[in-house]
Amino acid sequence: MESQQPDQGTAEGRSRFYAIYVTGGYEERVVAVLAERARTLQLDVRSLVYSPDLKGVVFVEVGDVKDLYYVIRGVRNIKRRRPTAVNVDDILKLIRPPVAAAPVAKGDTIQVIGGPFKGMMGRIVDVRKGEVDVNLLEGDSKILVTIPIDQVKPLSKEERQGQS
Incomplete structure (x- = not known):
């Protein structure tokens, strides 16, 4: 039918x-x-x-x-x-409401997932509304950059050990 x-x-x-x-x-x-x-x-x-x-x-x-x-x-x-x-x-x-960014805190190790520093790893120095200050861990010099919070992803302990 x-x-x-x-x-x-x-x-x-x-x-x-x-x-x-x-x-x-x-x-x-x-x-x-x-x-x-x-x-x-x-x-x-x-x-x-x-x-x-x-x-x-x-x-x-x-x-x-x-x-x-x-x-x-x-x-x-x-x-x-x-x-x-x-x-x-x-x-x-x-x-649609924007997707919430992953929670990050001062001292976390992160990976940049967007923008000009995409793929680089860093450590968070400061967290402000909508953006974070990150010390990039790539290369010999420590570079401090400000990145929008939705362009960073916190790394788990396993991911950090795998990257080292």
């Missing part, structure tokens, strides 16, 4: 994602107005998303693009009346 799934070409089956450009700082207000209009007019607006880090853009998921044009018609603070189609993967990159 075949399962009955909505046709991917119809409005019920497939979502489309669009970026709407709004006046910077008004993203939350525009989302509230669009949500209320979609509810009142019973339009197929499935989600409204904005990121505080991305000023001037609101993302809308709709089943039918005609519903999008109805919901944005006449709304203040929308800069362009032509929404831009976007890929869902691009939206997820923007709204």
Whole structure:
């Protein structure tokens, strides 16, 4: 027996994602107005998303693009009346929370995993918000560099012994 799934070409089956450009700082207000209009007019607006880090853009998921044009018609603070189609993967990159960096402390031996010192080992001298001061252990001279905390990885005792 075949399962009955909505046709991917119809409005019920497939979502489309669009970026709407709004006046910077008004993203939350525009989302509230669009949500209320979609509810009142019973339009197929499935989600409204904005990121505080991305000023001037609101993302809308709709089943039918005609519903999008109805919901944005006449709304203040929308800069362009032509929404831009976007890929869902691009939206997820923007709204996912950043991955927490591995916990490091003063005196830890680390390996640099990004930036110009990638692959080098070092010892942490100081930890500040978002960055660490590292004494690089490569070569004869001790070089003190400041590196973003997300570009370092603490080494376990086994890894340190294997590198020596």
